[in-house]
Amino acid sequence: MIPQNIVFIGAGNMARALIAGLRRQGIAGEQIQVHAPSSAHRDALAEEFGIRSLAATAQSLPANSVVIYAAKPKQISAVLALWRQAFADAGVLFLSVAAGIDSARIAAELNPGSAIVRGMPNTPAQVGAGATALYARDSVSAAQRQTAGFIMSAVGEIYWLSDESLMDAVTALSGSGPAYVLLFLEALEDAAVLQGLDRATARALALQTVLGTAQMAAASTLSPTALRHQVTSPGGTTAAGLAVWEEHLRPLAQRALAAAAERSRALGSPEKDIP
Ligand SMILES: NC(=O)C1=CN([C@@H]2O[C@H](COP(=O)(O)OP(=O)(O)OC[C@H]3O[C@@H](n4cnc5c(N)ncnc54)[C@H](O)[C@@H]3O)[C@@H](O)[C@H]2O)C=CC1
Ligand SMILES: O=C(O)[C@@H]1CCC=N1
Incomplete structure (x- = not known):
């Protein structure tokens, strides 16, 4: 169902990406409102x-x-x-993209029967290539679920979760994931410069390699492992490089996701003061 009135609370990166996506989908400007304490942010x-x-x-x-x-x-x-009063109408849907804040807490602080969907998008939403996990409480109607799906599909792919507790793992993977991939790109670029490439060439080759590999994996029915074997000649250059990555990468990925998921849980806990 296409929503008639969409109100954004917050006028930062995520609001901007979602508003851009909704406008690209043809939602009229007068159907969207944005609120933030800073007039500079919302007016921009x-x-x-x-x-x-x-x-x-x-x-x-x-x-x-x-x-x-x-x-x-x-x-x-x-x-x-501040907004509690405005939720007197049972038809209003609350869609939160806040990391770590579970829907039971929102329901307790809003109204117990409020229709609440929780989403975890990521910054590739800025170019319509986002990955968003969604969770709907039982109080959300089928039409409201469709509405939430429509909004988040405007900025990329959506994935419904039936268990909200998995949202911390999703936040650690796809919510924070763009930063990991960007750090990987930075590290590849720096290492290539150390091997003698100029910075612009190193950056362009690293980027196209990550982009091309993601496109290849998305287009293929083969697993990442099978595709990796296609690159790896016995005794060749890839085998030499992979041996170094294999020493550290998997335990590092496990530690990074565990740390991010733990922070997601902490963000949701009002007694923990995270800056
Ligand atoms: N940046 C990311 O990669 C992702 C962010 N999120 C979530 O999206 C939410 C927003 O994140 P960003 O857009 O990155 O932050 P941001 O810092 O870019 O934007 C936050 C906005 O909130 C506004 N704001 C401050 N106090 C307010 C108030 N009392 N009432 C209304 N608006 C207020 C600020 O003016 C600012 O426009 C966060 O809850 C974050 O956990 C979720 C997924 C990914
Ligand atoms: O770093 C954060 O807390 C937010 C949530 C996921 C990505 N950015």
Whole structure:
């Protein structure tokens, strides 16, 4: 179902990516509003995308509105206290992309029966190539589920979870994942410069290698392992390089995802003060 009134709370990177996606999908500018305390942030988005800048917290919302929470996890309790009143209409859907904040906490702080969907997008959403995991509480109707899916599909692929506790692992993998891939790109580029390539060539080759490999893997029915074997000649250059990666990469990936998932759980815990 295509939503008639979409309100963004927060005017940062994620709000921007989602608004751009919705406008690309043909949602009219007057159907989208953005609220943030900083008028500079919200007015910049309003101007760029032809949407409405909402200066104050809405006290009531038209039926079938969707409110998308895209401010920081730490601010959610204060924001929910201000917006609670506007949720008197049972038709309003609350879609939160805040890392770590589970839907039971949002329901407890909003209204126990509120329709709440939790999503975890990632920054490739900026170019319509995002990966978003979604979880819907039982109070969400089939039409509202479709609406949430429509909104997040505007910026890439969506994956529904039936177990919300997996959201911490998803956040560690695909939510934070773009940063890992970018760090990998930086490391490849620096290492290639040490091997004598100029920086521009090193950057371009590293980027096209990651991009091309991801496209190849996405187009193939073979597993990453099988595709990797196609590159690896016995006794060749790849085997020599892979032997070094294999020493550290898997335990490092396990530690990195465990640390990120642990931080996701901590962000959701009001008693832990994460800056
Ligand atoms: N950046 C990322 O890769 C991802 C971020 N997220 C989640 O998206 C949310 C937003 O993240 P970003 O866009 O990266 O942050 P950001 O820092 O770019 O944007 C946060 C926005 O919230 C606004 N804001 C501050 N206080 C507010 C309040 N009281 N009421 C309304 N708006 C307020 C700020 O003006 C700012 O526009 C976070 O909850 C984060 O966990 C989820 C997935 C990926
Ligand atoms: O770093 C963070 O907390 C957010 C959530 C996932 C990606 N960025």
